[in-house]
Amino acid sequence: MLVSLTREKFEQIIPLIATGAQYAYYWGKWQDLLNRLLISVVAVVVILILDVVLGQGAQALILLLGVIAGLYWLWSPIYWASLRNNQYRRFPYSGFWRGRILEIFLTEDLIGEEETVNQRGDLVINEIRERRINLVIGDETGFEIELQAPLQRLYKAIAPGQIAELLVLSRQPNLAKIDKFTDAYIPSLNLWIGEYPYLQRDVFAEVSRQLGSDRSRANLNKNRVRKPPMK
Structure with a gap:
């Protein structure tokens, strides 16, 4: 039928936005979580280096980027699941x-x-x-x-x-x-x-x-x- x-x-x-089951799928295992945490740490370090290079003129932007990068391990499953959903929604x-x-x-x-x-x-x-x-x-x-x-x-x-x-x-x-x-x-x-x-x-x-x-x-x-x- x-x-x-x-x-x-x-x-x-x-x-459009990831469901709980989709979030859990991309959350993965402990190894996947550790990989995301490593990406977050590296990204934060890079942003801190940019803060030193750019000086006081971009404090608000640096803070925003730092928060986004620091929480990558948490929000990235939503992003990847939503991206996959969008491929089918097309x-x-x-x-x-x-x-x-x-x-x-x-x-x-x-x-x-x-x-x-x-x-x-x-x-x-x-x-x-x-x-x-x-x-x-x-x-x-x-x-x-x-x-x-x-x-x-x-x-x-x-x-x-x-x-x-x-x-x-x-x-x-x-x-x-x-x-x-x-x-x-x-x-x-x-x-x-x-x-x-x-x-x-x-x-x-x-x-x-x-x-x-x-x-x-x-x-x-x-x-x-x-x-x-x-x-």
């Missing part, structure tokens, strides 16, 4: 798509490399691999997508045949060609799965419930049998 969405509803589902057309999980399989993908030095002083490059779950989702028209996400223990409940819903993006008004799609929602499990949490989850879930109710009422009216007139 594919239902076109209005621009207003689309902008509610993929917000698409002019969107639709709510509902399909079923056709296939599930696991892979171990290369996500990066790490350079270390062994006991002999030689440079060693270690591959960083991550186990990932892959879902093939399709509908009655034959349209299929493959969704991938880092493997989590709670994904054990996912099974073929379950309904999965997501947002699809296109440059064509009739959505004939799908250019991008978001993370998916599995209503029966109240579970979200995807690489990045693009969706404003409460808004998307409300759209899911509304379309589900509308479809149920339509099926009920379609299957209703008229009683013969009384004689």
Whole structure:
């Protein structure tokens, strides 16, 4: 099932400013936090050097830059998440798509490399691999997508045949060609799965419930049998 969405509803589902889940995604692990703190410290040092060079003439500007740089570790996840949201918000057309999980399989993908030095002083490059779950989702028209996400223990409940819903993006008004799609929602499990949490989850879930109710009422009216007139 594919239902076109209005621009207003689309902008509610993929917000301009980062959601809590998106902020948490870019907050990352302790190593990510330490990297941001290091950037903040270096930036503040550079600004202090500029303060010495420029003298008293730019105190207000130096103070403002110092505050921004010093808090980079805190506000940067909002910036990066909002930037990523904007890449999807540029698409002019969107639709709510509902399909079923056709296939599930696991892979171990290369996500990066790490350079270390062994006991002999030689440079060693270690591959960083991550186990990932892959879902093939399709509908009655034959349209299929493959969704991938880092493997989590709670994904054990996912099974073929379950309904999965997501947002699809296109440059064509009739959505004939799908250019991008978001993370998916599995209503029966109240579970979200995807690489990045693009969706404003409460808004998307409300759209899911509304379309589900509308479809149920339509099926009920379609299957209703008229009683013969009384004689």
